[in-house]
Structure formats: structure tokens, C-alpha cells
Amino acid sequence: MMKKIILLITIILSILLTGCWNYRELKELSIVTGMAIDKNKENGKYIVTVEITTPKGQKDINMISDVISIEGDTVFDAVRLLILKNGKRLYWPHAKILIISEDIAKEGIFPALDFVNRDAEVRADIRILMSKDCNARNILQGKEKIHDSISFHMNDMMDAKDAVQYFRDARLWSFLNEISSKGIAPTLPKTFVIESGDEVVPEINGTAIFREDKYIGELDGLETKSFLIIIGEAKEGIYVIKDIGGSGESVTLESFGIKSKIKPEMVNGQLIVKIKVEMDASIGEITGIIDFMDDGKRKMLEEASREQIKKRLEDVIKKAQQEYDSDIFGFGNEIKYNMPNMWKEIESEWDDKFKEIKTEVDVSIQIKRSALLSKPIKKGD
Amino acid sequence: MFKFVKNLIIDEKKRENNNNYENIEIGNSLEDKISMLKKILTGDDGIVYRRLQTKGPNSIKCSIIFVDSLVDTRKMNESVLRAVMETSIENKPTNRSTLDYFIEKIVSAGEITKSKDVDYIIGSILYGDTILMIDGIKEVLVIDTKGWKTRAICEPLSESNVRGPREGFTESIRVNISLIRRRIRSPKLKFNFRELGRETKTKVCLCYMNGIADKKIVKELITRLEKIDIDGILETGYIEEMIKDAPYSPFKTIGSTERPDVVCGRLLEGRVALICDGTPFVLTLPFIFIEYFQANEDYYKNYIYASASRLLRITSFFLATSIPAIYVSLVTFHQEMMPTELVMSISAAQQGVPLPTVVEALVMLLVFDIIREAGIRLPAPIGQTVSIVGALVLGQAAVDAKVISAPIVIVTAFTGISSFLLPKMLDALSIIRVVFVILASFLGLYGYIFGVMALSIHLISIRSFGVSYMSNIASLNGQEEKDMFIRAPWWKMYFRPRAIVKEDIVRKEDDSE
Known part of the structure; x- marks a missing residue:
């Protein structure tokens, strides 16, 4: 009998005395959807800006987003100080976007990233962008008609990256991996604001190139497209081929399957990185009246596309090698995996070696389809 | 302490309430017997005492006793009343042969028993039988003239289905047994009657397929039923709660159904059914967890x-x-x-x-x-x-x-x-x-x-009843899984559930060869 009573008390106490561990009501949370980190140049403090999205209304849900920002000695300090303005603690797991300002990126991105990487509430798959030519907070403070929340809008834009390919999708974890790896230089998508009338609209376009954790240069949208083909992140996309065979006509190719392979090889005692790109494409648009599905013409089109795309790829590689001297393609990693002994030799001087390494680009394009039309539109015979 | 007091009270009560008729001697003369029964059944005006005589020179004085509302009056009139009164007895038979003479030549009812057990006689009267007493003979005849209105067989409300028989059990145990017997015409099907409840004397019928049902389960059920000591059983729920395993669990360990087709299906799978007079709900046991998910219609449709x-x-x-x-x-x-x-x-x-x-x-x-x-x-x-x-x-x-x-x-x-x-x-x-x-x-x-x-x-x-509640849930035996999460086609179900049936396991010969 006594035993039973003791057992009962133990059970009741173990339930009652625990309290509600981590119990929090959803409606009491301030859900952070986006975050921007700036640095005040005058006093060296960090300015943390967050976008808090609060849904309102039971049937027709309206997202009301508030952007608040505050200064703090460190990022975490500022994050805690945000409570002063917001009134509630912030809830981070649903944050989609993290924007780092150009100023911080130039000085080194580590101090700004440490908090988001260390804190348990921020997810490792948060998307990182770098703001160019403006403060990071300006982007969150912009106005966007399609979505109520800038962060959701930017997140959707980045989800649609495969169709556009003017920027690369970078997550916190992948970016940190790239920083810590010697064989690849990290890159981030670039974002800025466009002022149209009195509206300020955010846009993502181009790639910011880093050496270690410092921002050193950039690629524009078209270069990013070529860059994505080389690193194999482009699976589909459209490519405009101009002035085919001197005819002055342009064809837009829509590609559904792009395969690319980076393979370092020793040829005559010299290290050559071979880049092999295979592309399946269909004709998506023809600006003129030439029927490119005709066998001879198709050869011509394939030839022209191969030339033009190859040139674009080579240009990007050249830019990375000569202008920025930054191994954004991960050639180093490919050497490490394919020729581990070789990598051990050159690892320490890879930063210098990368500039001089020889590359060979091989593009093959097959045009198989022409969408719904087999022949271009003709004027009356 | 409390238990001791409780037992004391129960013993006392038992001694007071126990209507012990066993010590009462049945008399020889008609008057003795009638007065004795009247004494026991005093205050009950529904009981009819009727004196009658046979015809002929050696007429025999008789008396019949029955409960007005429980007997089928027409049946009683024809097979007892008129039969006795229109018989003319020429030679007076001996006492011994008089009873046999009545049974063989006069009374035309289907079921007649001789008895001098007062307890049994009283019980029979109160269950719709007619008692025929003959002057000068100690034994009396108990003639089956039961006949009362029962609810018609109709579709069970608690278990409706789209495809399948529409018959449901009624409150009458005889109808219920007929519903089962009509579906399984095998001599293996056994019905085993007993009475439960000190006051209600409710008729309970144990029903199983001999040779298919596990004998241990039948035996265990009988021992558990024998231990029941209660004044009345009004529904199978009383029995279920008193004999079920895991009595504190919210889960059922004994199944119940209103449908005769379900009972027959379970009998063929080696389960035992328990029918109780006065309720359309029939218990089936053992009951395992997966039965919650098996509906009778599963077996009738694609x-x-x-x-x-x-x-x-x-x-x-x-x-x-x-x-x-x-x-x-x-x-x-x-x-x-x-x-x-x-x-x-x-x-x-x-x-x-x-x-x-x-x-x-x-x-x-x-x-x-x-x-x-x-x-x-x-x-x-x-x-x-x-x-x-x-x-x-x-x-x-x-x-x-x-x-x-x-x-x-x-x-x-x-x-x-x-x-x-x-x-x-x-x-x-x-x-x-x-x-x-x-x-x-x-x-x-x-x-x-x-x-x-x-x-x-x-x-x-x-x-x-000794069968694991979750038996076969985690089984790797393909045959056993055929009626668990899915219902395999009938031509693929060769065996009865192995967890319940121990002997006659084969349901269907494998004719694939």
C-alpha cells in the first residue's frame, strides 16, 4: 500500500514539477522570415534588421510584415536588443533569407555569420545573399506588390532559379563548406534594389566572388549562367544564339538536359582541366524564317551554338583566372578527388597555380526538337 | 478487513435467500402436490392450476399447471388438455406404466420429461413448460409448451452492411440457435446449455465446432463460467465483464456481435460463441486485436x-x-x-x-x-x-x-x-x-x-483465453498474414488462423497442383 502511494506521488510530481518544457503558443511567436546584417561605419557596430511576418485575419489571411532594425556590439547583442523594439522574443526557424552587406563582405564575412551558424534556432539551409551597392537593410525595407513579405518574395525568386539562372542558390551550410574548403572559392548571389518611381524593388542578379571570406569581385547575370553550366548546377535553361552562320538571325535554344563534367588530366606532364558539357536542346524561338530543323541548317545551328557557348564558358574561366584569381569552379576539389597525390603537391600553392592552369572546354549540343512548330511561320507564298 | 466483512455479509444473505427446495418431498396424491406447489408459488396470480380427468371406466384424475403468458395456448390445448380429456382408459394400468402410457399414447408434445425434482419442476413452469400431474404417482410430466412472442428477425442496427445477410439475432435464444444451426449443418457444431444467475436463471448456450475449436479454450471458458456467482444476467455484457482477460483494459478481449454470419465465420475459425437468452448480442472468444479491423463485409466483397x-x-x-x-x-x-x-x-x-x-x-x-x-x-x-x-x-x-x-x-x-x-x-x-x-x-x-x-x-x-492479443501482427508467415492487414482471395486462404486453431487447421485443400 505504502509502495503504491509513493509510486503515485512520484508519477504525479514528475508530471507537475517539470513545468511545460519549451511550451510556447504559436500565436505568441514573432516569426522572423528574413534577416539583414549591416555595419555602421562610424562606430563599428552591427546593425541587424529583421523582417517579422505576422499573419492576420481568420479567413482571409493577410501577411503583415514589419521591418525593425537595431544596433548592437555584436550580432547576437543586436538580436537580443531587438526584443526592446518588438516586445516578444523572435522565432528563427522559419527565416528564409539572410542578407549580408557588401561592406561586411569586403572586411570578412565570418564575424557576421558566426551567430547564425552557432545558434540552434536558425536553420542551416537559410539562403545567403550579398547586397551590392546598398545597405542590406534597404532590401528588406523595399516594397513588393506580389508578396506581402519581401523575404517570401526573394525566397520564391530563388526557388525559380533553374528557369532564370542569373544567380546561384547559396545556403548557409554550402557556403560555409566552400569557405572551409581549399579547393573551391565561395560564391554568393548578389542582390540590390532598383528604384522605379517611388517604389524600391529588390532584385537578385549575378554572383559575388569571395576569396576565403572576403568579397573580391563579381560576375554579371550572363556570366553566372555560364558559371552554372561549368559547375553542373544548370540542368535546364534558355540560351540565345545570335547571328547564325552570318545570316543575322537569332535562335533561342531551350535546353532540358545539361550534363557537365570537370576532369583534370595529365597530358605530356602538364595538368589540364577538361570541361565536358553535353547539352540536349530544342528550338524555342526563331526570330527569322530559316527552317533550322532542315538537316543541313540544323548542322549549321549546332555548330554556331557550340562555338558561342564554348566561347562564353571560356570567357568566364578566363575572368575567374586572370581577373579575380579565384577558383569558383572547384577545380581544386576535382583534382583532390581524382588525383589525390597531385593535390598534395600543389595544395599549398594552389592559389598561385590556379591562375596558370590550362583548361580545355568541350561542348556538344544536340538539337532534337522544335517545340510545337516543325517549320517557322512563313509569309504568304 | 473490508473483504472479511463483505464475505460475512454475503454468506449471511446467501443463507437467507437460498430457496432450498431439495429437501421438500413430493407427495403422491394430487392434492398434496398441488398444495405444495401453490405454497411455493404463492402470490403469483399468473399461474394456472387446472384439474382434469380422462374418460372411460378407469378415469384418471390429473392436473396441469402452467404460466398463462408463457405457454403457447393452442399447443397446450391440443397436445395436453384435449388429448388427456378425450382419452378413454379401459384398463387401469400400473403406476409405473401410467406415465409411459401418457407419454407414449396421450400427450402429443415433442419434448416430455419425467421428474420429481421440485427445483426443476418450478423452473420449468416459470420457463413456459406445462406440468402434468397424475393422481397417485410421485413423478410428474414436464411438457414443452413454450411459446411467447419474440421480436421478429430484422437487420441489426449496430452492424449494418451493404452486401451480406440482413438477419440479426433476436432476444430469444431458440431463434438465435436456429439462425446459427441453419448456416452450419455439421454434426461437429455443438450446443452446450447451462444456466447462469441465481434469480434470473438465464439460459446460456456455449457453441463451438468440435474438432476445430481448441479444447483448452472450451474448458477454460467452462471453468470461468462456473465461477460466476451473481443474482442475474440480463445481457452478455455481464458475462463478458466477469470472464474477460485484462479486466482493467479499455480494449475488448471478448468479441460481441449481433450477426449470425459473423458468429458462424468465427466458429469456423475455431472460436467459441456464447449465446445468452434475452439479448441479441452473442459473445465470441478468443478475441484478438486485428478483429477490430475485420468487418464481415470484407469477406463478401471483392x-x-x-x-x-x-x-x-x-x-x-x-x-x-x-x-x-x-x-x-x-x-x-x-x-x-x-x-x-x-x-x-x-x-x-x-x-x-x-x-x-x-x-x-x-x-x-x-x-x-x-x-x-x-x-x-x-x-x-x-x-x-x-x-x-x-x-x-x-x-x-x-x-x-x-x-x-x-x-x-x-x-x-x-x-x-x-x-x-x-x-x-x-x-x-x-x-x-x-x-x-x-x-x-x-x-x-x-x-x-x-x-x-x-x-x-x-x-x-x-x-x-491464452491467445496473444497481437498474435500474427508481426508474423513473417505468409499464410497467417493473408487475413490480417489485407484480406487475401478465398482461393488463396488454405488455413484457419494458426493462433487459435490447434488441430484441424486446413480450411481448403491446395488445389494448385
Whole structure:
């Protein structure tokens, strides 16, 4: 009998005395959807800006987003100080976007990233962008008609990256991996604001190139497209081929399957990185009246596309090698995996070696389809 | 201490109430016997005492006694009253042969027994038999003239189906037995009668297939029935509760059904049935967990649909127990596990609602059970009003007035509908889900998982008449799985369930060769 009573008390106490561990009501949370980190140049403090999205209304849900920002000695300090303005603690797991300002990126991105990487509430798959030519907070403070929340809008834009390919999708974890790896230089998508009338609209376009954790240069949208083909992140996309065979006509190719392979090889005692790109494409648009599905013409089109795309790829590689001297393609990693002994030799001087390494680009394009039309539109015979 | 006092009182009461007729000697003369019976049955005006005589020179004085409302009057008139009165007896037979003469030549009823056991005679009178007493003979004749109005056989309300027989059991044990016997015309089918209840003397019938049913189970059932000591049995529920395994568990370990086809199916699978007079519900045992998910219609319709609906029932068991708990733990502990859109819409719905999510969930589950309970016992026309009021007022209006949030209404409604797929488990489900919600409100998904573990341990530990409650759930034997989560086609089911049947295991010869 006594035993039973003791057992009962133990059970009741173990339930009652625990309290509600981590119990929090959803409606009491301030859900952070986006975050921007700036640095005040005058006093060296960090300015943390967050976008808090609060849904309102039971049937027709309206997202009301508030952007608040505050200064703090460190990022975490500022994050805690945000409570002063917001009134509630912030809830981070649903944050989609993290924007780092150009100023911080130039000085080194580590101090700004440490908090988001260390804190348990921020997810490792948060998307990182770098703001160019403006403060990071300006982007969150912009106005966007399609979505109520800038962060959701930017997140959707980045989800649609495969169709556009003017920027690369970078997550916190992948970016940190790239920083810590010697064989690849990290890159981030670039974002800025466009002022149209009195509206300020955010846009993502181009790639910011880093050496270690410092921002050193950039690629524009078209270069990013070529860059994505080389690193194999482009699976589909459209490519405009101009002035085919001197005819002055342009064809837009829509590609559904792009395969690319980076393979370092020793040829005559010299290290050559071979880049092999295979592309399946269909004709998506023809600006003129030439029927490119005709066998001879198709050869011509394939030839022209191969030339033009190859040139674009080579240009990007050249830019990375000569202008920025930054191994954004991960050639180093490919050497490490394919020729581990070789990598051990050159690892320490890879930063210098990368500039001089020889590359060979091989593009093959097959045009198989022409969408719904087999022949271009003709004027009356 | 209390137990001792209780036993003392019970013993005392027993001594007082025990109508011990065994010591009463039955007299020889007609007058003796009539006065003796009148003395025992005094105060009961429904009993008819009728004196009569045979014709002829050696006429014999007789008397019949019966209960007016329990006998079939026409049957009694023809086979006893008129038969005796129109018989002319020329030579007076000896005492011994008089009885036989009556049985063989005069009374034309189907079932006649000789008896001088007063207890038995009284019991027979009160069960609709007619007693024929003959002057000068100690033994009396008990003639079966039972005949009373019973409810017509109709479709059982608690278990309706689309395809399958529409007959259901009635309150009469004789009709019920006929319904079973008509379906299984095998000499293996045994009916074994006994009486339960000191006062009600309810007739109970044990029913099993000899050679298929496990003898140990039959024996165990008989020993358990013999231990029952109660004044009355009005429904099989009394017996079920007194002989069931795991008596504190919310789960059934003895099945009950209103359908003769279900009983026959279970008899053929080696189970034992227990029919009780006065109720259409027949017990079947042993009962294992998977039987909750087996409906009789599964066996009548196409096996693909049958399997699909059985899987649906199993899914709905999970849903009916878990949805409120999972909802509560996601909303109050693991907001990061939901997609952002869902977080936003739930958060929007909860704005301005005063109650915490856990309280909301518990209140809504309670309200649902109240509406359900209200609907069950009301007459059908009012029952519909209840559901309309419940759905409209409590659902729509409460959400509009921001007393409760819309998602919890959805969660509760979905849980409720899911639980209706398992009508026999309704009571157990409503307990389990409340426990799960409370656990989830303390520890989130962690607490919910604890609940699931405890439930599994409990279910696995139960046995029903020696058969493991979860038997075959985790079996790797293909044959045994054919009637578990799916229902295999009949031409593939070669064996009876091995967990229950020990001897005659073959249901169907394998004719594939």
C-alpha cells in the first residue's frame, strides 16, 4: 500500500514539477522570415534588421510584415536588443533569407555569420545573399506588390532559379563548406534594389566572388549562367544564339538536359582541366524564317551554338583566372578527388597555380526538337 | 478487513435467500402436490392450476399447471388438455406404466420429461413448460409448451452492411440457435446449455465446432463460467465483464456481435460463441486485436476493395488516436517542423483566441464526445437536430466568435470521423487520444512517442483465453498474414488462423497442383 502511494506521488510530481518544457503558443511567436546584417561605419557596430511576418485575419489571411532594425556590439547583442523594439522574443526557424552587406563582405564575412551558424534556432539551409551597392537593410525595407513579405518574395525568386539562372542558390551550410574548403572559392548571389518611381524593388542578379571570406569581385547575370553550366548546377535553361552562320538571325535554344563534367588530366606532364558539357536542346524561338530543323541548317545551328557557348564558358574561366584569381569552379576539389597525390603537391600553392592552369572546354549540343512548330511561320507564298 | 466483512455479509444473505427446495418431498396424491406447489408459488396470480380427468371406466384424475403468458395456448390445448380429456382408459394400468402410457399414447408434445425434482419442476413452469400431474404417482410430466412472442428477425442496427445477410439475432435464444444451426449443418457444431444467475436463471448456450475449436479454450471458458456467482444476467455484457482477460483494459478481449454470419465465420475459425437468452448480442472468444479491423463485409466483397478498406481502417486507428496529440505537439513545441505556410495560417487562426492550444484540444474532444453521446440515446428524429446544432453552433459560431480556432475544429472533426471507421473501438479510442494529448502537452512529440510505446506494451501484454492479443501482427508467415492487414482471395486462404486453431487447421485443400 505504502509502495503504491509513493509510486503515485512520484508519477504525479514528475508530471507537475517539470513545468511545460519549451511550451510556447504559436500565436505568441514573432516569426522572423528574413534577416539583414549591416555595419555602421562610424562606430563599428552591427546593425541587424529583421523582417517579422505576422499573419492576420481568420479567413482571409493577410501577411503583415514589419521591418525593425537595431544596433548592437555584436550580432547576437543586436538580436537580443531587438526584443526592446518588438516586445516578444523572435522565432528563427522559419527565416528564409539572410542578407549580408557588401561592406561586411569586403572586411570578412565570418564575424557576421558566426551567430547564425552557432545558434540552434536558425536553420542551416537559410539562403545567403550579398547586397551590392546598398545597405542590406534597404532590401528588406523595399516594397513588393506580389508578396506581402519581401523575404517570401526573394525566397520564391530563388526557388525559380533553374528557369532564370542569373544567380546561384547559396545556403548557409554550402557556403560555409566552400569557405572551409581549399579547393573551391565561395560564391554568393548578389542582390540590390532598383528604384522605379517611388517604389524600391529588390532584385537578385549575378554572383559575388569571395576569396576565403572576403568579397573580391563579381560576375554579371550572363556570366553566372555560364558559371552554372561549368559547375553542373544548370540542368535546364534558355540560351540565345545570335547571328547564325552570318545570316543575322537569332535562335533561342531551350535546353532540358545539361550534363557537365570537370576532369583534370595529365597530358605530356602538364595538368589540364577538361570541361565536358553535353547539352540536349530544342528550338524555342526563331526570330527569322530559316527552317533550322532542315538537316543541313540544323548542322549549321549546332555548330554556331557550340562555338558561342564554348566561347562564353571560356570567357568566364578566363575572368575567374586572370581577373579575380579565384577558383569558383572547384577545380581544386576535382583534382583532390581524382588525383589525390597531385593535390598534395600543389595544395599549398594552389592559389598561385590556379591562375596558370590550362583548361580545355568541350561542348556538344544536340538539337532534337522544335517545340510545337516543325517549320517557322512563313509569309504568304 | 473490508473483504472479511463483505464475505460475512454475503454468506449471511446467501443463507437467507437460498430457496432450498431439495429437501421438500413430493407427495403422491394430487392434492398434496398441488398444495405444495401453490405454497411455493404463492402470490403469483399468473399461474394456472387446472384439474382434469380422462374418460372411460378407469378415469384418471390429473392436473396441469402452467404460466398463462408463457405457454403457447393452442399447443397446450391440443397436445395436453384435449388429448388427456378425450382419452378413454379401459384398463387401469400400473403406476409405473401410467406415465409411459401418457407419454407414449396421450400427450402429443415433442419434448416430455419425467421428474420429481421440485427445483426443476418450478423452473420449468416459470420457463413456459406445462406440468402434468397424475393422481397417485410421485413423478410428474414436464411438457414443452413454450411459446411467447419474440421480436421478429430484422437487420441489426449496430452492424449494418451493404452486401451480406440482413438477419440479426433476436432476444430469444431458440431463434438465435436456429439462425446459427441453419448456416452450419455439421454434426461437429455443438450446443452446450447451462444456466447462469441465481434469480434470473438465464439460459446460456456455449457453441463451438468440435474438432476445430481448441479444447483448452472450451474448458477454460467452462471453468470461468462456473465461477460466476451473481443474482442475474440480463445481457452478455455481464458475462463478458466477469470472464474477460485484462479486466482493467479499455480494449475488448471478448468479441460481441449481433450477426449470425459473423458468429458462424468465427466458429469456423475455431472460436467459441456464447449465446445468452434475452439479448441479441452473442459473445465470441478468443478475441484478438486485428478483429477490430475485420468487418464481415470484407469477406463478401471483392478482395481488393476489402483489403483497401481494411488498410483504411488501420490508418484511421492511427489517425483517431494521434492527430490531436500530434497537432498539439507541433503547434506548442515543434513549430519548426511545419512548413512556413502552415505555421502562418495556424498562427493567423489562433490570433485573438483566448485558450491555450492544449485546453482547446481537450475542450473540443470533450465537446465531440458530448455530441456523440447525445446522439446515441436520443430518438432518431431528435438525434439529427443534435448533430446540426452541434456542427453549426459549436463549429461555425464558435470559430466566428473567436472562442476556439478553426484548425482545432478541423482536427477534432477529422479525428471523430476517423474513429467512426472503428465503431467497436470508439470508447477505447476516446480515452487513448485524450491521454496522448495530455502527454503531448507536457513533452511534445517526445511525450506522444512515450504514449505510443506504453500503448504498444499494453497491447502486446494482453492475452485473450491464452491467445496473444497481437498474435500474427508481426508474423513473417505468409499464410497467417493473408487475413490480417489485407484480406487475401478465398482461393488463396488454405488455413484457419494458426493462433487459435490447434488441430484441424486446413480450411481448403491446395488445389494448385
